[in-house]
Amino acid sequence: MVSTVTRTIIQKLGNAVKKVARSKGSSWWYTPHMAAATRAIAERIPLVDFILEVRDARIPLSSECTQFGGLLPSSRHIVVLNKVDLAKQSEIKEWMKFFDQKSTACLQVNAHNKENVKQLLNLLQARARELIKTTHSGKTITIMLIGIPNVGKSALANSLHQIGRISAAEKGKLKHAIVSSQPTETKNISSLKIASHPNIFVLDTPGILPPEMFDDELCSKLALTGALMDSIVGELELARYFLAIFNLSKEYSKWEKFSAIEEDWCSTLLHGDEKPHLKKRQKMQFATDHTQDLIVNDVRRTLFEAVSSFCGNLEDDKDFSELIEVEFSMLRRAFRVAPEPNEDGCRRVATKLLDLYRTGRLGHYSLDTIPIPNKFLRT
Numbered sequence: 001m002v003s004t005v006t007r008t009i010i011q012k013l014g015n016a017v018k019k020v021a022r023s024k025g026s027s028w029w030y031t032p033h034m035a036a037a038t039r040a041i042a043e044r045i046p047l048v049d050f051i052l053e054v055r056d057a058r059i060p061l062s063s064e065c066t067q068f069g070g071l072l073p074s075s076r077h078i079v080v081l082n083k084v085d086l087a088k089q090s091e092i093k094e095w096m097k098f099f100d101q102k103s104t105a106c107l108q109v110n111a112h113n114k115e116n117v118k119q120l121l122n123l124l125q126a127r128a129r130e131l132i133k134t135t136h137s138g139k140t141i142t143i144m145l146i147g148i149p150n151v152g153k154s155a156l157a158n159s160l161h162q163i164g165r166i167s168a169a170e171k172g173k174l175k176h177a178i179v180s181s182q183p184t185e186t187k188n189i190s191s192l193k194i195a196s197h198p199n200i201f202v203l204d205t206p207g208i209l210p211p212e213m214f215d216d217e218l219c220s221k222l223a224l225t226g227a228l229m230d231s232i233v234g235e236l237e238l239a240r241y242f243l244a245i246f247n248l249s250k251e252y253s254k255w256e257k258f259s260a261i262e263e264d265w266c267s268t269l270l271h272g273d274e275k276p277h278l279k280k281r282q283k284m285q286f287a288t289d290h291t292q293d294l295i296v297n298d299v300r301r302t303l304f305e306a307v308s309s310f311c312g313n314l315e316d317d318k319d320f321s322e323l324i325e326v327e328f329s330m331l332r333r334a335f336r337v338a339p340e341p342n343e344d345g346c347r348r349v350a351t352k353l354l355d356l357y358r359t360g361r362l363g364h365y366s367l368d369t370i371p372i373p374n375k376f377l378r379t
């Protein structure tokens with residue numbers, strides 16, 4: 001369900017992108033640098049053996065690298081859905097089926113997960129050997145990573161390089177592609193060796209976007225997942241967009257336990273009602289799970305309480321907007337931001353909230369919906 005409020009937020013975000021595009025040139029994000037990178041990638045496509053198109057698993061369609069449509073031969077094109085740890089696992093399964101039905105080779109990975117990267121490396125090595133066998137050449141295999149900004153190309157290149165080279169003689173000579181939470185950080189095409197026998201190199205390339213983007217929803221999803229700079233649309237509106245998605249999801253229901261723990265703690269503090277077993281359980285929880293730090297738990301508890309105590313109608317625009325604003329003001333306390341209702345404080349809350357969302361500490365979300373096959377559509 002997409003509420004009217006969410007639609008309005010999406011429209012605002014889309015308009016913000018277009019406004020920036022209008023005021024700073026036809027396509028503000030499409031810098032000369034991005035145009036040059038697009039040309040350089042297009043020139044290399046016929047020369048490389050495989051093209052790994054890295055997409056964000058939360059938006060498998062919206063993160064498609066659309067510029068090279070006809071240039072990517074299906075036999076050499078592999079789609080990699082990266083950041084699976086941030087997406088809804090049940091949806092990922094459906095997306096894998098979707099790509100399978102389209103006969104597009106597709107893999108899901110978390111670039112920071114060793115096992116995932118090993119599996120990807122094994123597949124790439126198998127493909128490389130197959131290619132060498134069929135072409136009867138003893139050549140070096142090159143694989144180019146392409147994709148929109150911030151989908152994790154450099155992180156993946158580094159992980160493949162580290163895992164592929166860890167047992168090789170060159171151990172200790174590891175190179176690093178630049179990884180950053182900011183989009184368009186990679187400026188040049190760089191090459192990293194990921195395997196020997198056969199020799200395989202990956203080319204990490206700068207993130208690219210199409211010169212023009214007119215679709216509000218596409219712009220909003222790219223902005224929320226970090227492919228566009230937050231400053232283009234503004235952190236506040238982006239955080240509202242996240243809260244709208246969050247409120248319509250069931251993610252908050254998992255956090256009831258944080259609310260219960262807080263109540264127990266309050267009763268301990270107020271009534272001197274010592275509960276040693278609870279204290280012990282809490283200590284263990286905080287010590288063993290790095291995501292369970294106090295602020296994250298406070299934020300989860302706050303969001304749980306805001307949504308579960310909401311007695312308005314989620315389909316009513318006014319109620320829904322009010323809920324988002326209430327969440328914003330409640331989150332100030334959770335994030336330890338001074339309670340004065342000024343713009344700067346709101347932006348700090350928004351930035352912190354987006355950071356938690358983007359590092360997966362506020363649950364798993366899939367923002368794209370799987371297209372309905374044509375056969376089910378009325379003509």
Ligand SMILES: Nc1nc2c(ncn2[C@@H]2O[C@H](COP(=O)(O)OP(=O)(O)OP(=O)(O)O)[C@@H](O)[C@H]2O)c(=O)[nH]1
Nearest residue numbers: 083111149150151152153154155180184185186207
């Ligand atoms: N949770 C999670 N974060 C990831 C994953 N892969 C990359 N990241 C993070 O995503 C951010 C962007 O990663 P990069 O590797 O710099 O992305 P890129 O596609 O090379 O970015 P550009 O330079 O803009 O082209 C960094 O903060 C990474 O740590 C993943 O699988 N899971």
